Amino acid sequence: MPRRTPKEELQSRVREIERFYHKNGRMPSYAEIGDLLGFRSKDSSFKLVGKLEKLKIIIRDKKGRLIPKSLGMPVKVLGTVEAGFPSPAEEELTDTISLDDLLIKNREATFLLKVSGDSMKDAGIMPGDMVIVDRGMTPKSGHIVIAQVDGEWTMKYLEKRGDAFYLVAANVKYKPILPKSELKIAGVVTAVVRKYM
Amino acid sequence: MDNQPLTISSFPQAIMHIDVDAFFASCEQAIHPELKGRPVITGRERGIVAAASYEAKARGVQRGMRLFEVRKICPDCIILPSDYETYSLFSVRMFEILRRFSPDVEEYSIDEAFVDLTGLRRSFHGSYESIAENMRRTIEAELGITVSAGVSLSKVLAKIGSKHNKPNGLTVIPGREIHVYLEKLPVEKVWGIGANTTAFLKKHGIVTALQFAKREEDWVARYLSKPYREIWHELNGRSVYPVVTETKNSYQSISKAKTFTPASTDEAFVFAQLSKNLENACIKARRYRLAATRLVIFLRKQDFTSEGVEIRLNKPSSYPLELFDLLRRGFERVFGPGELYRQTGVVLAGLVPENGIQDSLFDDTARIEKMSKIYESLDGISQKYGKHTIQHGASLPAGLQAQHEGERGDVPVRKASLLKGENQRQRLGMPMMHIKV
Numbered sequence: 001m002p003r004r005t006p007k008e009e010l011q012s013r014v015r016e017i018e019r020f021y022h023k024n025g026r027m028p029s030y031a032e033i034g035d036l037l038g039f040r041s042k043d044s045s046f047k048l049v050g051k052l053e054k055l056k057i058i059i060r061d062k063k064g065r066l067i068p069k070s071l072g073m074p075v076k077v078l079g080t081v082e083a084g085f086p087s088p089a090e091e092e093l094t095d096t097i098s099l100d101d102l103l104i105k106n107r108e109a110t111f112l113l114k115v116s117g118d119s120m121k122d123a124g125i126m127p128g129d130m131v132i133v134d135r136g137m138t139p140k141s142g143h144i145v146i147a148q149v150d151g152e153w154t155m156k157y158l159e160k161r162g163d164a165f166y167l168v169a170a171n172v173k174y175k176p177i178l179p180k181s182e183l184k185i186a187g188v189v190t191a192v193v194r195k196y197m
Numbered sequence: 198m199d200n201q202p203l204t205i206s207s208f209p210q211a212i213m214h215i216d217v218d219a220f221f222a223s224c225e226q227a228i229h230p231e232l233k234g235r236p237v238i239t240g241r242e243r244g245i246v247a248a249a250s251y252e253a254k255a256r257g258v259q260r261g262m263r264l265f266e267v268r269k270i271c272p273d274c275i276i277l278p279s280d281y282e283t284y285s286l287f288s289v290r291m292f293e294i295l296r297r298f299s300p301d302v303e304e305y306s307i308d309e310a311f312v313d314l315t316g317l318r319r320s321f322h323g324s325y326e327s328i329a330e331n332m333r334r335t336i337e338a339e340l341g342i343t344v345s346a347g348v349s350l351s352k353v354l355a356k357i358g359s360k361h362n363k364p365n366g367l368t369v370i371p372g373r374e375i376h377v378y379l380e381k382l383p384v385e386k387v388w389g390i391g392a393n394t395t396a397f398l399k400k401h402g403i404v405t406a407l408q409f410a411k412r413e414e415d416w417v418a419r420y421l422s423k424p425y426r427e428i429w430h431e432l433n434g435r436s437v438y439p440v441v442t443e444t445k446n447s448y449q450s451i452s453k454a455k456t457f458t459p460a461s462t463d464e465a466f467v468f469a470q471l472s473k474n475l476e477n478a479c480i481k482a483r484r485y486r487l488a489a490t491r492l493v494i495f496l497r498k499q500d501f502t503s504e505g506v507e508i509r510l511n512k513p514s515s516y517p518l519e520l521f522d523l524l525r526r527g528f529e530r531v532f533g534p535g536e537l538y539r540q541t542g543v544v545l546a547g548l549v550p551e552n553g554i555q556d557s558l559f560d561d562t563a564r565i566e567k568m569s570k571i572y573e574s575l576d577g578i579s580q581k582y583g584k585h586t587i588q589h590g591a592s593l594p595a596g597l598q599a600q601h602e603g604e605r606g607d608v609p610v611r612k613a614s615l616l617k618g619e620n621q622r623q624r625l626g627m628p629m630m631h632i633k634v
Contacts, residue, residue: 108290109339111228113630114614130616133630136339146634148230155634186230186341186632195617 013037013048014057027058027066103191109136111187113146113155120144120155123170129194131155133187141165144189149179155189200376203410204350204434207371211314211325212440213348214355215332217291218364220308220342221248224287225277227341229631236271240264241278242600242607243456244539251364280609286628291336291344298332303440311352313440326369333367349375352438353431356388357406372434379407379432389428394421406432448485452493453478454542457600460499462537467496468528469594471541472517473585475524476592478545479515480584483576486552488513489545492520494527499537506530513549516568517589583622 004012016036020028028036033045049066052058059067104110111133118127123144125131131144139145141160146153147167156167156177167177217223221239226232236256240247246267249258256271267274288307295302298321301313312332314325321328329348337343347358349370357378358368370378384406385395401420403409410432417429427437453474461467471494482489490513495505506527514520524543532538578586585592610631611624619625 106339108293110627111630112616112625112627113632113634114616116633119634135341136335146630146632153230153632153634186630197617 010051014052021068027068103132103193105190106134106136109134109187110190111135115155117155119169119171119174121171123157125155125170125189125192126194129192131189132191132193134190135187137188137190139185139188146186146189148182148184148186149177150181153186158185202373203375203379203432204372206434207373208315208325208350209372209434210350210436211317211348212350212352212355212436213312213314213325213329213332213346214352214359215291215295215310215312215344215346216359216363217308218343218345219248219250219254220287221279221284222250222253223342224284224628225280226250227287228283228628230341231632232275236274237277238267238274239277239279241276242458243279244458247279278607278609280611282624283609283611283628286626287340287342290340291342294335294339295332297335298328301440301442303442311355311440314348326367329367329369333365337365350434351431351436352440353388353428354378354434357382357386360386375410375432375434376407379410380405382406384409387428387432389424394425448487448548450544450546450548451478451481451487451489452542452544453481454495454540455600456497456540457598458539460537460539461598462535463594463597464532464534465594466597467532467538467541468525469592469597471496471528471543472521472524472589472591473595474541474543475520476517476585476589478543479517479520480576480579482515482545482548483551483572486550487545487548488515488551490547490549491545492523492527493544493546494524494531495542495544496528496531496538497540497542499539501539503540504531505542507546513547513551515545515551516572518568518571521589521591583620586622 017028017033020032020036030042030045030049033039033048034042037045037048039045039048049058049060053060056069059069061067113131113133115125115129115131116127125144133146137143139158141158143158144155145158145167146155147158148154149167154167154177156169159166159168159176164178165183166179167183169176222237225237225239226235232250234252235250236253236258237250238246238248238253238258241264244264246258246260246262246264249260253267253271253274256274258267258271258274264276267276284307288304291308292302292304292310295310295312299312299314299317303311305311314328317328318325321331323331325348329346333344333346343365345359345363345366347355347361347368347370349355349358350372354370354375358370361368361378368378382405384390384398384403385392387406387409390398397420398404398409403412409429412429414429417426421429430437455470455474457470490510492508492510493505494508495503497503508523508527510520510523517524575587611629612621615621616625
């Protein structure tokens with residue numbers, strides 16, 4: 001490691017004191033500065049404080065207690081500036097969400113369902129796919145829903161004609177279903193998952 | 198005098214008790230919607246009824262009944278193997294939904310909760326009744342299971358309320374109406390009052406909960422011990438039992454018992470079952486950083502009689518390796534050759550915090566250190582690859598026979614139909630709906 005210049009040395013010492021101030025909400029005593037920076041005597045602490053006072057980084061009150069001046073700003077600085085290309089890791093990645101968060105809105109109301117039929121194939125839902133079903137959502141026209149029509153379970157688009165709801169497949173093989181007696185919706189399909197390997 | 202209210206304030210505090218109706222069977226009906234309205238029971242792998250839907254109960258099916266009896270009285274009953282993984286997911290979700298309404302939720306059991314609603318009327322712009330009804334509705338809409346609930350001034354009264362109108366009911370008991378609900382309630386139906394106390398109270402002319410609640414305080418103080426004095430206060434609308442919100446982080450004892458079918462006479466197999474229970478109990482103890490000072494072993498025979506022994510440990514432990522010798526000795530005491538066994542169980546009792554264990558002068562500290570290292574890595578491996586990835590040799594014969602043999606389909610659907618990427622040990626933490634679409 002290259003030797004640090006006196007300036008760098010001083011900066012690192014100030015940073016140590018800053019860290020203490022943030023952590024404890026108060027300035028360190030002379031003895032604590034000694035512990036912090038590895039000084040052997042309190043005299044070294046005293047000299048450092050004198051230096052910092054001259055630089056207007058800290059001041060001393062009447063009783064000699066330290067008061068921060070241009071130090072210990074409570075604002076958290078966004079990373080540190082370094083030469084070269086900055087690491088994008090921390091700040092850029094704080095606002096990302098997981099795949100779970102993306103696919104699931106209301107965790108407690110979410111269920112999985114394995115698809116066996118091909119009635120929604122033109123909507124991109126194939127036999128063997130997993131669909132994510134939200135039971136708590138209010139179904140609206142245009143949603144893909146899991147529904148019970150006249151005793152039979154099915155997955156279709158929910159459509160509205162006038163006041164009446166009916167079900168439409170995404171496959172020309174199947175005709176629209178107009179419920180004769182009853183239409184019960186068990187949930188709304190919010191996503192489809194297909195895992196290849 | 199009986200129509201005199203016990204208290205005149207309606208809701209100095211509001212405690213809600215929620216109980217899922219026929220929990221395991223309801224979960225099955227929620228993930229198999231075609232089973233709604235039909236008699237459903239769970240427990241197929243155990244050969245007895247673990248839970249029965251209300252439709253099955255209406256036909257005379259009761260908990261603990263043997264399956265051949267069920268088939269006799271209710272031939273169209275749907276008998277399913279228990280799917281504890283799914284039930285646990287439903288349980289966790291119910292508590293999460295309740296926490297949307299109040300932070301003070303006590304997870305009393307897998308399907309029961311207490312919620313402190315005090316002070317919530319303002320933020321929800323409505324009565325305690327409407328808040329409670331809203332909670333019930335949300336659970337039903339999102340999970341597809343119904344719950345029964347009671348709202349009153351204390352836990353004991355809330356519990357009376359939730360039992361009052363089952364299934365799918367809500368009973369609100371404000372202070373000035375407590376006496377109405379207690380008047381016809383036999384005192385033995387009150388939470389915490391058992392057969393002995395009931396008999397004792399009867400001798401003093403107390404038959405109903407109201408008669409008990411109306412006794413003078415000095416009578417109660419003279420004749421009854423603290424728990425019953427507390428119940429007496431609770432019945433009078435003075436809340437003594439707080440809603441405990443911390444999730445359980447301490448246990449007094451941990452027990453693990455498992456049934457296997459068919460029953461077995463094979464000594465190595467039965468011991469392996471016992472050893473597996475010991476491993477499981479120890480895993481749980483270590484998770485909570487606890488160690489046992491007593492070990493209880495029991496074996497249950499085909500005729501449902503059990504025998505057991507209790508062993509005092511020289512030093513608290515949660516490491517199977519240290520306990521195997523004792524387990525073996527205890528097992529030999531109770532195991533009878535030629536007997537048919539259907540269940541084994543292990544209880545770790547007298548639990549103490551792991552870090553408080555005092556090593557004795559004669560302990561080999563190097564060995565203790567080694568032991569803790571072995572189990573630390575073992576627990577790490579389990580976390581990554583699933584429980585029992587590595588197990589003790591003594592437990593291996595448990596694999597000689599499937600846990601439950603005989604009828605096909607004794608494995609819950611969730612475990613039988615794995616998704617790509619899932620394995621026998623680890624699956625997605627989300628319940629599956631079983632609908633053919």
